[in-house]
Amino acid sequence: MIPTAPQIGFDRFIQLDWVAAALQVRAGVASLDELNELLDAAGLGNEAKVKTRTKLNALVLEPRADLVDFIDRGIGLFADAKPQQDAACFAWGAALAAYPYFGKVAEFTGRLTAMQGDCSMPEVHRRMSELYGERGNIKTATRAVIQTQVDWGAIRRVTKGNRIERLAPKPVADPIKVSWLIEAALRFHGKAMALATLQSTAALYPFSFDQPLGYVVSNSPALELRSEGPSNQFVALHSAP
Numbered sequence: 001m002i003p004t005a006p007q008i009g010f011d012r013f014i015q016l017d018w019v020a021a022a023l024q025v026r027a028g029v030a031s032l033d034e035l036n037e038l039l040d041a042a043g044l045g046n047e048a049k050v051k052t053r054t055k056l057n058a059l060v061l062e063p064r065a066d067l068v069d070f071i072d073r074g075i076g077l078f079a080d081a082k083p084q085q086d087a088a089c090f091a092w093g094a095a096l097a098a099y100p101y102f103g104k105v106a107e108f109t110g111r112l113t114a115m116q117g118d119c120s121m122p123e124v125h126r127r128m129s130e131l132y133g134e135r136g137n138i139k140t141a142t143r144a145v146i147q148t149q150v151d152w153g154a155i156r157r158v159t160k161g162n163r164i165e166r167l168a169p170k171p172v173a174d175p176i177k178v179s180w181l182i183e184a185a186l187r188f189h190g191k192a193m194a195l196a197t198l199q200s201t202a203a204l205y206p207f208s209f210d211q212p213l214g215y216v217v218s219n220s221p222a223l224e225l226r227s228e229g230p231s232n233q234f235v236a237l238h239s240a241p
Contacts, residue, residue, distance in 0.1 A: 014055050020084075029079070085153070101145065108202075154167060171207075191236075
């Protein structure tokens with residue numbers, strides 16, 4: 001276990017419709033009243049509503065300073081998202097960048113379901129407890145992230161909820177959206193990633209990319225390719241001049 005357990009942060013179920021509504025608010029085509037009405041309709045109590053709004057603020061409405069540009073670009077890409085998949089792309093990328101805990105659950109879920117398409121809930125809980133410590137709220141937070149990923153169309157729970165089954169990945173065709181999701185993964189990992197493994201990175205398991213990612217990265221102003229040796233290429237966030 002790591003010496004100092006990191007913060008959890010993402011510890012509540014966040015419905016995709018709420019993220020989509022917040023996206024519309026931030027884009028200026030809907031009001032906060034409409035978002036609040038949606039939360040009220042979900043039957044959230046005052047405390048739950050405040051905590052949910054805190055998560056929506058971090059994801060969309062009031063991102064932290066180092067993510068403002070990233071989230072703003074995501075809003076520009078997905079604000080007119082009609083299919084639910086587009087809203088899920090934005091939600092996933094924003095959650096990866098803003099909440100490392102969400103990213104870790106996604107990463108473990110992606111790895112554990114990569115071979116056979118499913119895994120047990122206790123196995124995900126065990127991996128998260130090994131990383132974050134045996135705290136009482138770990139299981140609750142992990143369950144909330146998994147429930148969120150179910151609602152966002154990445155997985156489903158089977159065998160009375162004791163197992164997680166990966167759903168078919170959603171193809172993302174727009175190279176600008178692909179590069180934005182790659183940037184989200186880089187922000188989550190906090191370091192450069194090998195180009196050769198980018199296509200199968202576990203944290204982005206709900207999506208598939210048909211384009212050559214080297215081409216996508218080389219055409220993105222937010223990303224850059226770095227070479228280490230004759231055959232190793234890495235993708236990193238673009239360095240400030």
